[in-house]
Amino acid sequence: xAGVIQSPRHEVTEMGQEVTLRCKPISGHNxxxxxxxxxxxxxxxxxxxxxxxxxxxxxxPEDRFSAKMPNASFSTLKIQPSEPRDSAVYFCASSMGPDxxxxxxxxxxxxxx
Amino acid sequence: RKEVExxxxxxxxxxxxxxxxxxxxxxxxxxSFFWYRQDCRKEPxxxxxxxxxxxxxxxxxxxxxxxxxxxxxxxxDSKLSDSATYLCVVHTGRRALTFGSGTRLQVQP
Numbered sequence: 361x362a363g364v365i366q367s368p369r370h371e372v373t374e375m376g377q378e379v380t381l382r383c384k385p386i387s388g389h390n391x392x393x394x395x396x397x398x399x400x401x402x403x404x405x406x407x408x409x410x411x412x413x414x415x416x417x418x419x420x421p422e423d424r425f426s427a428k429m430p431n432a433s434f435s436t437l438k439i440q441p442s443e444p445r446d447s448a449v450y451f452c453a454s455s456m457g458p459d460x461x462x463x464x465x466x467x468x469x470x471x472x473x
Numbered sequence: 474r475k476e477v478e479x480x481x482x483x484x485x486x487x488x489x490x491x492x493x494x495x496x497x498x499x500x501x502x503x504x505s506f507f508w509y510r511q512d513c514r515k516e517p518x519x520x521x522x523x524x525x526x527x528x529x530x531x532x533x534x535x536x537x538x539x540x541x542x543x544x545x546x547x548x549x550d551s552k553l554s555d556s557a558t559y560l561c562v563v564h565t566g567r568r569a570l571t572f573g574s575g576t577r578l579q580v581q582p
Contacts, residue, residue: 393569402574403517403560416569451516458569459505464516 362386366452366465374473378440381468384433385454393462394427394437395451403451409435410458442472474499477563479573487581490551494576496561497543505564508535508546510557511575517560520546551580 365384373379385392393408407417409429417427424443429435439446449469453462479496486492498506506523521528523535523544534547544563548555561573 391569403572405569405572408569459564461507461519461522462570464518467516 364452364454364463364465366450366468368468369466370469370471372471372473373442375443376441377472378438379442379446379470379472381437381450381452381470383435383437383452383465385435385452386463387433389454389456389463390432391455391458391460391462392429392435393453393455394435395453396448397451397467398448406437408458415458444472446470447472476500476565476571477561477573479561479576481574481576483577483579485579485581486551488551488553490580491547491549492551492578493545493547494559494561494578495543495545496563496573496576497541498561498563498565498571499542500563500565501539501542503542503563503565505570506535506537506544507562507570508533508544509560509562509572511560512557517572520559548578551578553580553582556580 367382391410394406397403406419407427412429427437449467451467453464455462476499508520509517510520511517527536532549536545558575558577560575562570565571
C-alpha cells in the first residue's frame with residue numbers, strides 16, 4: 361500500500377522565492393498534518409486538516425506560510441517569500457483521526473540560501 | 474510546563490542491555506499515547522501504541538501510569554539497530570497529537 365507521498369524530496373532555492381510543498385495522504389485517512397523539524401526546535405506542528413478543513417493553524421509561523429487542502433487526496437504548504445530561517449525538514453502526515461496514530465511521508469528537505 | 478516532556482539523553486548502552494525511557498504529560502485528560510521511533514534523517518515511524526493495561530511487542534514494553542501522568546518504554550536485549558531517537562506522543566485533546574522532543578538512544582557494540 362502506498363504511504364504518504366511528499367514532493368519534492370529536496371528543494372534548494374534562493375531567499376525571496378516562492379516554495380510549494382506537496383502531499384498526498386494515505387487513501388481513507390481524513391486527517392492531514394504539516395510539521396517542520398529543525399535541530400533547534402524539534403518537530404513542530406504547523407497546521408492540521410480534518411475532512412479537508414483546517415482545524416488548527418496556530419503553529420503556522422507567520423503570514424508567509426499558507427496551506428490548502430482542496431480535496432481529500434492532496435495538500436500544499438506554500439512559503440512566500442521564503443527566508444533562510446525557513447530551512448528545515450517539512451513532514452506531512454495523515455491519520456484516521458486527530459487522536460489516531462499518524463503515518464509520515466519521507467519529508468521535504470528545504471534549504472533557503 | 475511543556476505538555477509532553479522527555480529526557481533528551483543520549484542514553485549510551487551496550488548491546489544486550491535493558492534500557493527504559495520515561496515521558497511525562499501535563500494534561501490528565503489525555504487518552505491516547507504512542508511511542509514513535511525516528512532514525513537520523515528519516516521520518517518518525519510508529520513503534521507502538523500504549524494501552525492502559527500496558528502492552529508488549531517483542532523486546533519492547535510500553536506502560537502507562539495515569540496517577541503520575543507518565544508513560545514508559547522498556548527495551549530489552551538492546552540491538553545496535555535500536556539506536557535512534559524515541560518520541561513520546563500524547564493526544565492532549567487540544568492540538569491533535571503532541572510530540573515530545575525525543576530521547577536519543579545509542580547502543581554500542
